Amino acid sequence: MQQFDVTAHNYDFVFKDSFSLFKNDIGDFLKVELPGIAYYLETEFAEIETNAERMDLNFKLEDGSILHLEEEIEVSVDDLIRFASYDLKLYNRYRDRIRTIILCIKGYPAAEAAFNAGSLGYNTTVVNMSDKDGKEKMKELREKIEKGEEINYLELIFLPLMNSDQDIVKRVKETIELEDKLDADQKFKNNLAALTIVLCDKFLSSENMIELWRDRKMVKFFKYVEEQGKNDEARMLMIRQIKAKFGDPDNEIIDLINKAELSKIEDLSEKIITADSKEEIIDFLKH
Numbered sequence: 001m002q003q004f005d006v007t008a009h010n011y012d013f014v015f016k017d018s019f020s021l022f023k024n025d026i027g028d029f030l031k032v033e034l035p036g037i038a039y040y041l042e043t044e045f046a047e048i049e050t051n052a053e054r055m056d057l058n059f060k061l062e063d064g065s066i067l068h069l070e071e072e073i074e075v076s077v078d079d080l081i082r083f084a085s086y087d088l089k090l091y092n093r094y095r096d097r098i099r100t101i102i103l104c105i106k107g108y109p110a111a112e113a114a115f116n117a118g119s120l121g122y123n124t125t126v127v128n129m130s131d132k133d134g135k136e137k138m139k140e141l142r143e144k145i146e147k148g149e150e151i152n153y154l155e156l157i158f159l160p161l162m163n164s165d166q167d168i169v170k171r172v173k174e175t176i177e178l179e180d181k182l183d184a185d186q187k188f189k190n191n192l193a194a195l196t197i198v199l200c201d202k203f204l205s206s207e208n209m210i211e212l213w214r215d216r217k218m219v220k221f222f223k224y225v226e227e228q229g230k231n232d233e234a235r236m237l238m239i240r241q242i243k244a245k246f247g248d249p250d251n252e253i254i255d256l257i258n259k260a261e262l263s264k265i266e267d268l269s270e271k272i273i274t275a276d277s278k279e280e281i282i283d284f285l286k287h
Contacts, residue, residue: 021153021195022059029154030127032101035063039259041094056202058090065097066090071161071202073105075113075126084115084122094251100124105161105203107131134162134171138178145181157195161203169208172200234265238272246278253278256285 023037041058057069068087072079079102087098100123102113107130114123137159144151156179160171179192235257242249249257257265264285271284 021157022057025152025154028152029158030101032125032127034067034099035061035065037067038062039255041066041090060096061099065099066094068098068100069103070100071103071105071199073203075102075104075108077115080113080115080122080124083124084120087122102126103129103158103161105129129158129161130163132162134159134164134166137162138174142178142181145178148183153192157192157199160196160200168200168203169211172196172204234262235260238265238268241269241272242278242281245272245275246281250278250282253281253285256282260285 022040026037027034038060041060056071057067059067059069061067068083068090070079070083083100083102087100090098102108102124104126107128108126111126112123113126114121116122137155141151141156141159156175159175159178160168164171166174175196176193179189179196182189182192238257239249239254242253257268260268268281268284271281275281275284
């Protein structure tokens with residue numbers, strides 16, 4: 001039986017392709033004071049190999065710090081230890097301050113979740129998604145869309161994770177149907193649908209995903225994500241080739257590869273073979 005799997009490459013592509021939505025709307029959605037978002041950071045690390053062990057969302061902020069967003073149904077100490085291990089990997093790679101925010105689906109009794117391991121302390125900010133009325137928000141967004149009024153697109157794509165008595169598959173379908181009513185081009189609406197699906201991926205069972213796959217409208221969205229994700233695979237391959245020849249690539253090289261056009265990435269493969277230093281790679285990517 002055919003089914004769709006949101007791989008780490010596909011996941012990263014969808015968010016990199018649409019991160020401007022987060023850049024513009026994330027502060028209002030989270031109700032947390034943050035510097036502006038500079039750009040999206042990959043979620044795939046060699047040490048994290050399965051979807052269950054994948055970081056949810058990472059963004060570089062304008063003050064140089066990193067925003068790490070996680071979604072969880074409930075927050076346990078085991079979850080916090082897992083997030084802390086992700087943050088250590090982020091810190092090891094970028095050596096910048098990490099801000100971790102957890103979107104908790106069933107709610108959490110405090111605005112912060114933390115643990116103290118003696119020489120190691122860990123603190124996060126919790127956003128209680130159970131405080132957001134999904135049915136009321138659906139009604140509000142539908143009315144605004146019908147009137148052609150501006151909306152916060154994050155409220156739309158996170159809608160299935162808000163408090164509701166409907167099952168999540170129905171919420172995902174209704175949200176995508178609402179997104180399709182937007183007065184926008186089809187590529188933008190496809191992006192919103194892809195974002196909605198991958199944000200809910202960890203809360204959907206295999207049966208749920210098969211049900212969505214069978215929906216004819218979903219096939220188009222899934223194929224879009226799967227096809228576009230291949231571009232990210234080329235970037236990751238270049239990073240691995242650079243690491244094999246010159247050792248761990250600098251942050252500057254990773255950032256330049258993530259921002260480069262695909263045609264530049266294709267030419268980079270030959271440049272890696274002939275280059276004698278990482279400086280040559282940086283110069284090639286800049287020009």
